[in-house]
């Protein structure tokens with residue numbers, strides 16, 4: 001039996017100018033423990049797909065089935081790591097995770113177990129040294145880590161991540177990618193991750209789902225990444241299959257799904273477009 | 288090193304020197320102009336005369352306190368004597384009913400304003416939260432809020448006075464009618480800013496935080512306590528500070544118009560009294576009203592700082 005299944009998903013948003021059809025005919029089957037990434041141009045509907053799986057949006061037609069049950073509302077078994085971390089700014093890292101853990105495990109875990117579980121998850125993302133700092137006292141990468149720890153602490157069946165490393169500099173991003181691979185290897189969660197970064201998609205995923213441009217976006221192609229795990233980014237740089245996968249995704253994005261108005265000149269180096277300009281690492285005084 | 292000293296010096300000058308100069312200039316202008324204005328109650332008092340009137344008011348207050356103490360002393364002695372002559376005698380204890388002094392009036396005003404304000408906050412914050420959470424309720428309440436927030440305290444006062452007289456009938460009233468009338472008028476006028484700001488603060492909570500709450504399936508109460516309230520705290524306090532400012536202004540007007548005890552009545556009585564000291568005493572009251580209003584606002588600000596999680600946000 002399929003673990004997670006999207007069948008004929010379509011969604012229309014009401015707008016002042018009439019209904020806007022964002023997605024159409026989205027069909028996808030995901031196995032337990034699989035790492036799937038969604039890639040596509042900005043505005044094509046990746047977040048919308050994720051939100052439908054999360055239960056935050058309701059599909060107009062079609063639906064999502066997780067372990068034989070239809071998804072009709074948000075819930076902790078489909079934990080979300082939001083694009084901009086969404087930590088509660090008035091709580092420390094520890095308290096942010098605590099809110100989730102206390103809500104879900106009240107009566108099931110003792111006080112000591114709850115504390116241990118919170119600390120365990122923060123350690124998993126290497127945040128144990130700054131657990132008692134508030135979001136405005138830690139860097140962007142650290143906030144994302146806490147967001148991931150909060151999601152993991154819910155012990156979700158499916159972990160949904162919306163461009164989790166989008167706003168981070170290249171170095172921090174590489175660190176977090178390694179952390180996520182480590183955690184995925186360790187826990188074996190099913191993961192759906194949205195990304196803009198082709199290298200990230202190939203490095204992390206078992207399958208890459210490429211979406212066509214909207215309106216009425218759908219799945220254009222699915223690419224299987226048959227690279228053995230654990231994966232090492234330095235070794236892979238020379239790997240023919242890695243480069244083949246990379247090439248396939250780039251071809252899809254820049255030949256077949258060129259954005260309207262975007263010139264298809266051969267001189268344009270795709271890499272320069274794909275990898276967002278690395279932001280300067282945030283320097284903060286956290287005294 | 289020299290530049291460090293220099294920076295400190297300029298900061299000191301800016302923080303204390305400049306405001307002091309402003310006040311001094313104001314006093315001088317007041318002094319010069321006042322001496323040239325002839326009113327029906329004599330020459331308009333300048334800063335010096337107002338200062339003297341303040342000292343007079345302090346002296347009157349102390350005199351009144353002494354009289355009260357003497358009154359109680361005499362009463363106690365009389366009762367003791369009666370009990371000594373006849374142990375079964377019924378002794379009466381009366382409370383002293385002297386004229387309220389300026390400082391008594393200030394205290395009355397403060398108690399009244401805080402009563403009205405606290406009641407208004409207790410009503411406005413919960414309604415504001417519920418209205419902010421429910422679009423339907425907000426749409427239902429909004430026209431009423433927009434309508435009533437425009438109403439001046441002077442228009443509420445007659446209605447409140449008549450309703451209080453009709454509804455608050457008791458032979459041995461615990462609270463005076465005039466106190467209740469003033470407090471309710473204050474309440475009706477200062478309800479709105481808190482109500483509006485709370486509901487706007489609640490309605491504009493970051494959508495991502497709402498999604499976090501949905502994914503965790505927080506119960507309604509936990510949702511309000513853990514997500515809604517902390518998010519809305521800055522806006523709630525903005526509303527509360529506006530409300531308290533309005534409450535204080537409204538109270539003075541209500542006391543003047545309705546002859547309810549308090550600072551407003553003090554001003555009105557002095558105005559009716561029309562002695563040569565009256566104008567000076569009114570000016571003392573005006574300055575006191577300003578200072579108390581300022582202190583109330585600073586108090587709210589400190590409270591906001593104490594409960595706000597966002598210490599970095601500029602609060603002024």
Ligand SMILES: Nc1ncnc2c1ncn2[C@@H]1O[C@H](COP(=O)(O)OP(=O)(O)OP(=O)(O)O)[C@@H](O)[C@H]1O
Nearest residue numbers: 013014020022041042043044045046047048049214
């Ligand atoms: N709540 C909504 N109401 C109306 N239109 C919406 C809504 N949410 C999304 N859309 C529209 O649906 C389309 C897809 O949006 P979505 O956010 O899923 O894109 P995306 O692929 O995640 O983009 P990005 O990579 O920039 O995050 C867009 O055209 C967007 O304008």
Ligand SMILES: [Mg+2]
Nearest residue numbers: 046047048162
């Ligand atoms: Mg998106």
